[in-house]
Amino acid sequence: MKTLLMHPDRDFDATVPKSKENDDYAQDIELGVLLDAMAAGDPYLREIAQAALFGAWGNDMGTILYRQDILKDCLANKDVVRLFYELAQEPFNRRNDRLYRPFGDEPSVKVSTSVRTLKDALDVLRRLRNTCNVYYKGFSSAGFTRFFKTLNDSLDDGYLASVNSDLEQLQFSSGVLISAGLGEGGKGVDFMLRHPQERDTHLIQRLTTSAPKSYTLQLHPRDEAGAQALGQLQNRGLGLISDALSQSAEHVFGFLKMLAAELAFYLGCLNLHDALTRIHEITTFPEPSSEPRIFSCRELRDTCLALTLKQPAVGNDADADGKQLVVITGANRGGKSTFLRSVGLAQLMMQCGMFVTAQVFSSSLRTGLFTHYKREEDRSMKSGKFDEELARMDRIADRIRSRSMMLFNESFAATNEREGSEIARQIVLALLDREIMVFFVSHMYEFARAFFDDKDVKTLFMRAERGEDGERSFRLREEKPLPTSFGADLYTAIFQTAPEPETADGTSR
Amino acid sequence: MPAARVPDQDNDVGPGNPTGELAVRQTPRQAPPGKRPPPGGSGHAEIFDAAEAEPFESILFPPGSERERREMDDEPGCFVDLNLDQVIASAVAKYDESRLRPFFYSTYRNEDVVRYRQEVFRDLEDPEVLGLIPTFCDGMRKVRLEFEFAGKVRYKRHRQMVLFGAIQSYCGTVRGFAGNLGDARLRSRGLRNLRGYLDSYVASLPFTALTAETDEMHEKLSAIRYSMLIHGDKVTVRKYAGEADYSAMVRSQFERFRNLDPEGKESEEKKPDTSLNHVEEGILDFIGDLYPEIFSALEAHLKRHADFIDETVALFDREIQFFLAYLHFVEPLKQAGLNFCYPEVSASDKSISVRQGFDLALAAKLAGEKKPVVGNDFLLDGPERLIVVSGPNQGGKTTFARMFGQLHFLAGLGCPVPGMEAKLFLADRVYTHFEREEDITNLRGKLEDELVHLHETVGQMTGDSIVILNEIFNSTSLQDQIFLSRQVLDGILATDAIGVCVTFIDELASLSEKTVSMVSTVVPDNPAVRTFEILRRPADGLAYALSLAEKHNVTHERLRDRIKP
Known part of the structure; x- marks a missing residue:
């Protein structure tokens, strides 16, 4: 008996992996903001969302589309899905402590708790089945359809009655x-x-x-x-x-637990959707592709920035289909980091089966996300x-494995430009x-030029825009790299006493 | 009904020594010279027959050189600096540490002792030979534990059963080991002598009688079958009467809800624990009453065989673990493709050479992380005594120095050493002087401490010593360092000892004809050339960005090769 609402063919792994790998990119794409929105204050939802997102890289195309369909069902039946979740959660919310505890090691305890657990868990499942049978018409996804069928097939009333009588016999009176x-x-x-022999159980025979x-051997009453x-x-x-x-x-109990966990993911998605709707941010279901070198987006927004600002974020368009590398240059504080973050986040959400904040987003499936950002401290x-x-x-x-996605932000600039560019070039090559699809935000003109001159590498160059008056729009444009970046004007803003309105703003960075 | 019955506490049958000391038979039965005991099955190792006349005393010392034995209880002073403390700690971790450590602390300058051990190591490289030893040691360990435990058991029938178990384990272990050894292809004097010894012991009358009687007794005991009806606070014991299996019935009833993954986790524990609580002891007493004739036979059997362990067998059991522990440590490194070799050793010739030697402690760490290990060559020829290593940091200088010391120490133990080929000197002692961790509370005293320590070292060392100096006098000015280093090195060179000095002071490399200059190198942009190589040539100072990239294995080609599909 399996729930199968996260994968068409296997259980969902609800444990959050403890690897540094995830910590790195999670920090760099501000994943915490997304998780908080999905949790809406419930730590369990947050944990499940985290497990689902960190596990996203293992999902194949089938799984992603399977989840998209289920999520669409959820968006159309918000209240019913919340009701399912409440029922599945019931055993875990109970005050009654002796139930649903991890089973002790001692066999006699195991036998008695197992017997009790089986009785009670089967009862919850019976009620869940009845609820599903009321609402099934509003659902069309393959996942929910199969789930309803599983409940009805495995738990007919006749079977439930016979199991109960079996459980009575296991008292060893x-x-x-x-x-x-x-x-x-x-x-x-x-x-x-x-x-036991007949004469062990019957007084007459004895x-x-x-x-x-x-x-x-009769024990003394105080012989503990x-x-x-x-x-x-x-x-x-x-x-x-x-x-x-x-x-x-454990199987029956595990079924309920798995159901709660799987529904918790979709509940998190519903919470996120509500939060984005409240601030009028757009969402769409992305189009994953099993072809390599696909990446294109229209009005791609940084979900976490929108959630933080509580208003729609500035979107970017990019057409990098057929490209291996995206090099992003240009003005400081021109939206480069934001774009980089939105790319990583959208890729992750897509592979998790979620919607993204964009008008259109399509991308190849990747085997992982890796980030290499300039770090403030190098920890002694x-x-x-x-x-x-x-x-x-x-x-x-x-x-890192082949066909991953890798985001660099101002990497390898801690040495002179010639050396840094050369190292960066070798690494990227x-x-x-x-x-591996690489997005590289860099100030190093030498580096950008090397790829601009290299006609073997299919590169998309993007540049942070700069308005006529030096004001930034935070939008990126497809544009070849320029020899200087715009550090000079920041410097001017901060160090010179020129009458620029940016001064206060600049020093705060 | 009375409470649990207390069995008689008589001590008529029990370990010969109630304190639990292992009773050992002190009469080594040695085969008469030149004559082998009756052939025990397949004729083995015919070629070496002539040599097997040698008696056997110890697997660590060739016959007649027992007097060489001097085992150190304290860790040698060089252990921490050379990271040998890590190596040995890891090697002995799964063994009886306290008995094994002294073997690893004691090097010998006797070439015959070293070669005797090298031969045993070589034999043990044959997986078939090596496979025989752990079985034997585990068996003997069990015998010891059971015997010791029997000394502590108060209840008669329980004690009898435990002691019987010890005898059974002993018979099986020795018989099995002698039989297996008979078929093994042995070349070392040590193991061939042992085989001769065991053959005659196993064929001796006392041992054959012991085993035959023990087997017979075992058959009787294992035929016993009883049943217990447990209800509330009482248990009824009777002979088993053919009642049906209830667990199979229950399992089939609940098949439907069980995941069909093969058998899941079964919660049956499997540790051989022979302790009994008073209820079990009470039940065992009832069983004795249900089967009185079997238990009186057991009592007589134990009386006849009070001392059953042979002293030489027991000593071998202790000493062979030295070899096992080292090989066990080295095995994963060999698996990772690293080479070990048997050094040619000499207690007099100071011309040494090593091909592709490496630091054992570092290799263990790197192999665990699946990282490559870089080997280095070195050579001292003619008048050369001291290798002076300089060059860029993080290029493997300290590792090189450790490797030099480790190789010599391990050679003195008779162990195979990390490297492809080696000719090494058997030193009387390895002295090390490594820069200590910065101690903020004692900065002023640091230079002084160093000088005191070095003064002691130079005073104690002889021309047969090995000395390893690593970045000495770093706490003082450059001028001071040059001056002090020169003075100390002059003193060391005067003793004619051999060694390594790691420094960044170029001048030290050309102090006299006794010094050899080697430099750490980092070769950029050429994946074919490995880093961490220490080469014999004058110093240069290359340390560019690319060499750092090289260090981290992230140059173009290396990075590309590392990325998994």
Whole structure:
């Protein structure tokens, strides 16, 4: 019995991976803002959203489209989906502590909790099934259709009744019979749980037939250690069925837990959608492509910036279909970093099966997202800053796979321009050789020019715009790189006493 | 009904020594010289028969050189600087540390001892031979543990069962080991001598009687089958009467809800624990009462075989772990493609040479991270005594110095050393002097401390010592450093000891005909040439951005090759 609302063929992995890899890009694309919007204050939703997003790189085309369809169903049936989620959550919200606890190690405890859990969890599932049967007509996605069918197929009323009577028998009201042999050091071995003899269970038989030779040990009422030891012996017998029973209980329990987790992801998406709708930000379902070298967008916005500003963000257009590399140059504070972030974020959301903030977004599937940003601090390491940048690239190289996406922001500029450009060029070429799509924001003209002159590499050049009066529009244009960047005017703004209105603004950066 | 019955506490059958000391038979049965015991199956190693007349005493020392044995209990002073502390700690971690560490602390200048051990190591390179040893050691360990435990058990029938288990383990272990060794292809004196010894021991009357009687006893005990009906706070014990398996019935009832992944996790624990609680002891007593004749036979058996462990076998068990521990440590490095070799050793000839030697501690770390390890060559020829290493930082200078010290120490243990080929000197001691961590509380005293330490070292060392100096006197001015370093090096060179000095002071490289200059290099932009190479040539000072990229393996070609598909 599986829920299968996240993957068409397997369970959703709800654990958040603890790798540095995710931390890096998550920090650089401000993923926390997105997660907060999806959580809407519920830490569980946040955790699930995080697990889904970090797990996005493993999704294939089928999974992405499968989720898009389910998400569309959810957007059309918001209230019903929230109702499903509440039901699935019910066992986890209960005050009744003895239920749904992780099963202890002790077989006798395992047996009794499993029996209880099975009884109660099956009851919740029965009610869930009934609810689904009321609302199924509003849903059309393959995922929900199959889910409804699973519930009806596995949990017909006849089966539920027979399971309940099986559970009654597992009380062992006349004692537990176990057989054993003599092992090393006098320890019992080959324990087997046995069906008691007639005369063990019936008083009449016990009185009328002759007993085989036997010895009985009766514990002193205060012999607690003895009681414990006897319990252990009994557990050797019950251990033979406790696993089977607890596996069954865990399976049913796991089904509910998985359902809660999977629905939690879609609930997070609904929360995000609500938040974006409130600030009138646009959304669309992206078009993933299994072809390489696809990247194009219209009005692509940085979702997290919009959420932070609480108003629609400035959008960018790019047509990089057929391109391997996007080099972004131009004015400081001209929207380069924002664009870079919006690219990473949209790619991630697309591969997770979510909508993105754009009019149109289409992109090849990538195997991962890697970011290499200029870091403020180099944490008291012995090596210099440039060395630290290379060390970071080294760590990325350990993990990056071909057909990933890699975002560089002002990387390798901690040495002179000639050396920095050469290193950056070599690194980028190596990544391109492995079909990694690279976005590189750089001030280094030498670097940009090297690719401008290199006709073998298909590069899109974009430049941060600058208005006539030096004012920035935060939009990027397809434009060849220029020899100087615009640091000079920032410098002027900050250091010279020229009567520029930007002064206050500039110093705050 | 009484509470749990307390069995008799008589001590008539039990370990010969109630403190739990291992009872050891002290009569080595040695085969008469030149004559082998009755052939035990397939004739083995015919070619070496002549040599097998040698007696066997120890796997660490050739016959007659037991008197060489002097085991150090304290870690040698060079261990921390050479990172040998990490190597040995990791090597002995899964073994009986306290018994094994002294073996790793004690080097020998006796060429015969070193070669005797090298031969054993070579034999153990054969996986078939190596595979025999852990089985033996595990068996002997179990015997020891059971024997010790029996000394602590108070209940008679329980103690009898534990002791019987120890005898059983011993018989099986020794018999199995002797049999397996008989078929093995052995070349080392040590293991061939051992084989001769074991053959005669296993064929001896006391041992054959012990095993036959033990097998018979075991059969009787394992035929016993009983059942327990547990209800509330009482348990009834009787002979098993053929009642049906209930667990199979339950399992099939709930098949429907179980994931059909093969058998999931079974919660049965499998550790051989032979302790019994008082309920189990009570039950065992009932079983004894249900089967009285079997238990009186067991009592007689244990009386007859109070001391059953042979002393030489026990010593071998202890000493062979030295080899196992080292090989176990080295194995993953070999798997990673690194070479180990048996150095040609001499206690007198100071011309040494090594091809592709590497730092064992670093290699263990790098291999764990799947990073390449760079080997280096070195050579001291004729009058040359001291290698002076200079050159850019992060180029592997300290690693080189460690490697030099490690190789010599390991050679003195008789171990295979990290490298493709080696000719090494058996030193009386390895002295190291590495720059200590900056100690903020004691900055002023640092130079003084260094000088005191160096003064001691120079005073103790002999012409047969090895000395490793790493970045000495860094805490003072350049002029001071040059002056002090010259003085100390002159003193060391005067003793005729060999060694390595890592420094950035170029002048030291050409102090006298006894010094050899080597430099760390970083070769940019050529993936074929590896970094961390230390080459024999005068110093230069290249350290550019590209060489840093090279260091991090992110130049174009290297990066491209690293990216996984």
